[in-house]
Amino acid sequence: MLLRVENLFLYYESERGIVRAVDGVGFELGTKETLSIVGESGSGKSSLALGLIRLPPKNTAKYAGEIFFDGLDVMKLSDEEFRKKVRLNGIAMVFQGAMNTLNPVIPIVKQVAEPLIQGFNIPKNEAHQKAVETLSYLGIKPEMASRYPHEFSGGMRQRVAIAMALVTNPKIVILDEPTSALDIITQANIMNLLKKLKNEIGTSYIFITHDLALASELADKVAIMYAGRIVENGPAEKIFNSPKHPYTQLLIESVPTLRAERVPKFIPGAPPDLINPPSGCRFHPRCPYMIKGKCEREEPRITTVDGDVRVSCWLREEM
Amino acid sequence: MSVLVEVQGLKVYFPVRRFLKTVGVVKAVDGVSVALEKGETLALVGESGCGKTTFGKALLGAVKPFAGKIYFDGQEINSVDDRQLEAIKRRIGAVFQDPYSSLNPMFTIYRIVEEPLVVHGIGSPKDRKETVFKALEDVKLVPAEDFAYKYPHMISGGQRQRVAIARAIISRPEFIVADEPVTMLDASIRVEILLLLREIQRKLGLTMVYITHDIATAKYFSDRIAVMYAGKFVELGPTKDVLKNPSHPYTQALIDAIPDPDPRNRLSFRKVVGGEPPSLINPPSGCRFHPRCPFFMQGKCDASEPPLYSVGPDRFTACFLAEHQS
Numbered sequence: 001m002l003l004r005v006e007n008l009f010l011y012y013e014s015e016r017g018i019v020r021a022v023d024g025v026g027f028e029l030g031t032k033e034t035l036s037i038v039g040e041s042g043s044g045k046s047s048l049a050l051g052l053i054r055l056p057p058k059n060t061a062k063y064a065g066e067i068f069f070d071g072l073d074v075m076k077l078s079d080e081e082f083r084k085k086v087r088l089n090g091i092a093m094v095f096q097g098a099m100n101t102l103n104p105v106i107p108i109v110k111q112v113a114e115p116l117i118q119g120f121n122i123p124k125n126e127a128h129q130k131a132v133e134t135l136s137y138l139g140i141k142p143e144m145a146s147r148y149p150h151e152f153s154g155g156m157r158q159r160v161a162i163a164m165a166l167v168t169n170p171k172i173v174i175l176d177e178p179t180s181a182l183d184i185i186t187q188a189n190i191m192n193l194l195k196k197l198k199n200e201i202g203t204s205y206i207f208i209t210h211d212l213a214l215a216s217e218l219a220d221k222v223a224i225m226y227a228g229r230i231v232e233n234g235p236a237e238k239i240f241n242s243p244k245h246p247y248t249q250l251l252i253e254s255v256p257t258l259r260a261e262r263v264p265k266f267i268p269g270a271p272p273d274l275i276n277p278p279s280g281c282r283f284h285p286r287c288p289y290m291i292k293g294k295c296e297r298e299e300p301r302i303t304t305v306d307g308d309v310r311v312s313c314w315l316r317e318e319m
Numbered sequence: 320m321s322v323l324v325e326v327q328g329l330k331v332y333f334p335v336r337r338f339l340k341t342v343g344v345v346k347a348v349d350g351v352s353v354a355l356e357k358g359e360t361l362a363l364v365g366e367s368g369c370g371k372t373t374f375g376k377a378l379l380g381a382v383k384p385f386a387g388k389i390y391f392d393g394q395e396i397n398s399v400d401d402r403q404l405e406a407i408k409r410r411i412g413a414v415f416q417d418p419y420s421s422l423n424p425m426f427t428i429y430r431i432v433e434e435p436l437v438v439h440g441i442g443s444p445k446d447r448k449e450t451v452f453k454a455l456e457d458v459k460l461v462p463a464e465d466f467a468y469k470y471p472h473m474i475s476g477g478q479r480q481r482v483a484i485a486r487a488i489i490s491r492p493e494f495i496v497a498d499e500p501v502t503m504l505d506a507s508i509r510v511e512i513l514l515l516l517r518e519i520q521r522k523l524g525l526t527m528v529y530i531t532h533d534i535a536t537a538k539y540f541s542d543r544i545a546v547m548y549a550g551k552f553v554e555l556g557p558t559k560d561v562l563k564n565p566s567h568p569y570t571q572a573l574i575d576a577i578p579d580p581d582p583r584n585r586l587s588f589r590k591v592v593g594g595e596p597p598s599l600i601n602p603p604s605g606c607r608f609h610p611r612c613p614f615f616m617q618g619k620c621d622a623s624e625p626p627l628y629s630v631g632p633d634r635f636t637a638c639f640l641a642e643h644q645s
Contacts, residue, residue: 034585040505153595183366184532188576188591195588210506213580220585236582254507256535257579258562263539266511270475 001068002204003029003091003172008065010044010051017275018061021047023228025065026302029172029221034198034205036215036236038251039225040271045208046096048225049174052206053093054082070171088119092170096177098161102149108160109135109145115168134167135160138193155186159193166197174206179214191217212255216240224248227272227282234309244311247283281314289315323526324355324378324494329387331373335600345599347373349550350387357493360520360527362541362558364534364573366596370550371530375496378528379413380404391494409439412487414516416499418479422471428455428482429467435490454485457519477508481515488519495520498530513540534573538562543633546570549597549607552627556634566636568592569608606638614640 113131455463
């Protein structure tokens with residue numbers, strides 16, 4: 001396994017109390033594999049990404065757990081070791097809205113080359129050469145490379161942001177909603193590009209999104225997050241075709257489909273507050289299969305069903 | 320059936336100013352015509368910057384057209400006097416995209432929903448109270464007493480959008496413009512709000528324009544669909560027919576770009592057109608989609624603008640490919 005995460009916690013302080021954004025999350029990611037983490041807003045999926053790359057925000061109340069990456073015990077590394085062994089060319093991240101965080105007064109090629117110069121002491125012209133190659137691989141022609149961010153459209157700037165993550169040849173790239181601010185057709189273009197990268201370079205991806213349909217464009221495995229926890233995790237085929245957790249089932253049924261003829265349904269209620277999450281299974285107040293006296297009292301354990309699907313639901317435990 | 324809203328050759332232009340000089344115009348809506356039957360829902364679909372929101376604002380009388388006419392129940396809304404315009408506006412409601420910024424945070428839910436009645440001077444305070452509670456029940460914020468005296472920050476995004484809908488229907492309008500009403504909401508509650516809108520629309524016999532970038536939701540929540548590109552309608556027709564058998568290459572491109580949740584998606588590339596939507600200051604000549612179109616015919620598509628050809632019952636498309644079909 002390239003990456004193994006166990007019992008990861010990331011809590012925040014807030015005026016109203018402790019926000020349990022990531023509450024005991026574990027998963028594995030293999031080489032050349034794409035795991036999509038799907039959840040609604042406030043499910044903790046972006047916080048999970050911050051936890052993976054050791055960037056807990058200032059108001060963090062609890063940050064703990066185990067992360068094993070490529071034989072390294074990530075949480076035990078010193079800051080300097082972490083920077084050298086993980087941040088520089090281990091796990092890269094494309095942040096949500098990254099296309100809007102480019103420096104407006106520096107040509108894009110310089111911004112893409114920067115991690116090579118700063119982190120690896122590669123000579124400037126060599127770094128530029130590599131940056132130009134990476135950009136052109138992502139569809140930005142060499143003659144465009146010395147232009148400034150404002151001269152590019154949103155889709156193009158998103159390509160630059162992806163180039164910045166890929167230029168150091170990381171083993172894992174975390175993509176946090178990489179297309180959420182883009183138009184539909186531009187989004188499809190970027191998804192095609194990510195597919196191409198996946199086939200050709202063989203990087204592993206963690207693809208974070210709220211959109212199940214989009215997740216299916218890239219995911220080999222899917223982890224469904226709800227209220228700070230992963231409720232179901234397994235191969236894409238099994239998650240989409242025979243979901244085991246009621247939340248996954250309902251979430252899939254809530255997606256309006258363009259081709260299939262079925263009327264989308266909705267999940268009554270709203271996602272819970274992470275300051276005071278419901279007792280027991282956090283989905284129980286919205287769950288149509290709630291077992292009274294059980295689901296609201298005890299937290300379901302993670303069970304393995306159907307060979308390799310890990311699910312935490314009392315219905316599955318009893319089977 | 321009779322026509323409630325009719326738009327003829329609508330153009331909405333905005334000046335582009337550099338310092339004090341006008342250096343150009345943004346042609347946000349550039350020659351659009353459509354007639355809405357009573358009780359019908361028209362979905363207006365397009366990418367950001369195609370002019371769909373401006374079109375909606377023009378229908379609400381919130382922006383003045385550069386040219387063209389908008390008739391509401393036979394009256395042209397930009398040539399009536401202020402008093403008549405007020406009377407028309409009473410019959411039109413609006414729901415906006417962002418339920419976090421469209422509700423006044425200092426007002427209680429009660430006051431937010433009551434506001435249109437106060438503004439239009441409808442009913443006594445006692446009548447109004449009854450009407451407000453009724454509207455809250457219509458949008459399923461029950462028991463209404465529990466919600467009426469809360470503030471927006473105390474309720475969830477989905478509930479806020481219900482408040483916005485209650486406010487839109489409180490003055491018993493006949494026509495609603497809903498601009499991306501579920502875009503900001505979580506996936507699991509989007510459908511709930513759309514079903515609610517649909518239910519209210521049917522119950523009250525409302526005519527509705529549903530503005531969205533999401534053609535998949537339009538499939539379930541509209542009778543007709545208008546696809547907009549760079550300020551123009553490129554295709555117009557009954558939703559089911561258009562989605563099953565799109566006649567404009569742009570409509571086809573939009574449909575191709577949207578995945579359904581299917582694990583096989585990852586195994587193949589999606590068919591997709593390149594490029595980006597054009598600037599509305601200097602749109603391409605001829606058909607505005609021609610630089611991206613896979614069926615581009617040189618000397619034709621870039622030379623003149625295709626008119627809306629009729630391509631079947633109630634179906635129109637602005638593409639030269641349909642020239643001989645019609």
